[in-house]
Amino acid sequence: xxxxxxxxxxxxxxxxxxxxxxxxxxxxxxxxxxxxxxxxxxxxxxxxxxxxxxxxxxxxxxxxxxxxxxxxxxxxxxxxxxxxxxxxxxxxxxxxxxxxxxxxxxxxxxxxxxxxxxxxxxxxxxxxxxxxxxxxxxxxxxxxxxxxxxxxx
Numbered sequence: 410x411x412x413x414x415x416x417x418x419x420x421x422x423x424x425x426x427x428x429x430x431x432x433x434x435x436x437x438x439x440x441x442x443x444x445x446x447x448x449x450x451x452x453x454x455x456x457x458x459x460x461x462x463x464x465x466x467x468x469x470x471x472x473x474x475x476x477x478x479x480x481x482x483x484x485x486x487x488x489x490x491x492x493x494x495x496x497x498x499x500x501x502x503x504x505x506x507x508x509x510x511x512x513x514x515x516x517x518x519x520x521x522x523x524x525x526x527x528x529x530x531x532x533x534x535x536x537x538x539x540x541x542x543x544x545x546x547x548x549x550x551x552x553x554x555x556x557x558x559x560x561x562x
Contacts, residue, residue, distance in 0.1 A: 417539030418487050424532035425490055429478035436471025439464055451508040451517030491536030494529050501526040
């Protein structure tokens with residue numbers, strides 16, 4: 410007997426969990442040790458002194474991104490999680506363009522941010538392709554008597 414291969418939804422869910430934990434870790438790292446994390450973002454320079462608060466902004470953004478994924482995951486609706494993952498892919502795509510347009514390292518732009526965006530998009534596609542849409546509840550139609558005439562008082 411052969412084991413059944415994992416479903417697309419299962420693979421997408423695992424990618425979403427790993428992504429949520431990873432981005433949460435990155436966010437906490439930016440909050441606890443921002444100056445050591447900043448060079449890994451790929452920009453040629455990073456804020457110092459009074460401007461260093463922007464690194465904390467990135468940290469909070471990343472922690473919240475991870476929590477959003479986990480919150481949607483907790484609802485059990487993998488289809489919605491798929492759409493959330495696709496929407497969240499815009500963050501690393503934006504980061505990639507920020508690095509490239511700021512004269513940062515293309516290797517980091519594509520290798521870190523582009524790869525992250527690709528993984529998030531793959532997770533979203535797997536989740537959407539492996540789950541069925543939730544049936545919507547139709548609105549109740551007004552009750553009309555069998556003879557077709559409505560009765561009013």
